[in-house]
Amino acid sequence: MAGRPGSRTGRPPLTERRREATRMEIADEAVRLFVTQGVAATTAEDIADAAGVSTRTLWRYFRSKEECARPLLTAGMDLITERLRAHWRQGGSLAQAFANADDPGLVVAQHVEALRDLVRLCRDEPGLRAVWLETHFDAEAVFAGVIADGTERSERDLVVRLEAGMLNAALRVTVEDWALRPDDPSGPSLGESLAHALRTMTRLLDPEAPGAAAELGRKPMVHRPATDSRTGR
Incomplete structure (x- = not known):
């Protein structure tokens, strides 16, 4: 998850970028x-071998094999x-920040399918679901710090x-x-x-904010009800 307000900004050093990669x-x-052979059947050694790192390196980064999936969950939240932060460096309100959310950079495109698989797995795998919920628990505190810093509260x-809770729930x-x-x-x-x-x-926070009126008049996006791909229900 992104650092707290006031932390170092700008491009991270090469070693940190390599670590994140x-x-x-x-x-x-x-x-x-996890998808191909199941969570229970996958070991930390399997993951380390597939990623080309030592098991010792894997444990240096993660607390459990399920925790290995966490970077896929935090990447999008870090971008948001x-x-x-960038919006408030230019001045503006919280509602305006949300109203200008059309940037496709909200999503790390090369990891989208892995993210979809992971969230689907979270339904039935308690260990992965715990990582998913913990990630959002941590994110809420970060969002609160960023909102407070940007709006001088x-x-x-x-x-x-x-x-912050609204933002966190909306993303989840x-x-x-x-x-x-x-x-x-x-x-x-x-991304859409x-x-x-x-x-x-934006509409909920400030109906008068730029972009909120357009959202009020927008035809709702059509979503098919979520179903279990295995049972069709």
């Missing part, structure tokens, strides 16, 4: 193995966090915490809805779904 490669391989302010529910929908190339992408959710939050 290694973590993401481990995450991709972990999810691929930085987007909020205290992160302990109840309204700030509610706004939207990603779950997208992942659990039947595969349909003509349906909205994850997230942008729609954030613009909807």
Whole structure:
């Protein structure tokens, strides 16, 4: 998850970027193995071998084999966090930040399918579901800090915490809805779904904000009900 407000900004040093790239490669391989051979049958050694790292390196980065998937969950949240910070460096309100959420950079494109597989697995795998929920628990505190810093309020302010909770819930529910929908190339992408959710939050926060009026008049995005791909229900 992105650092707290006031932390170092700008491009991270090469060693840190390499570390994050290694973590993401481990995450991709972990999810691929979880899908192909099952979580229970996948060992930390399997994941390390697939990612081309030692088991010792894997344990240096992660607390459990399920935790290996976490970078896939945090990548999009890190991008949104930085987007909020960048918006407030230019001046603007929370509602305006959400209203301008059409940037496809909200989603790390090369990891979208792995993310979909992971969220689907979270339904039936308690260990992965715990990582998913813990990731969002941690994200809410970060969002509160960023909102507070950008709007010059205290992160302990109840309204700030509610706004952070709304953002966090919107992201979680939207990603779950997208992942659990039947595969349909003509349906909205994850980026489009997230942008729609954030613009909807704009309407709730400030109906007069730029972009909110357009969202009020927008035809709702059509989503097929999420179903279990194994049972069709």
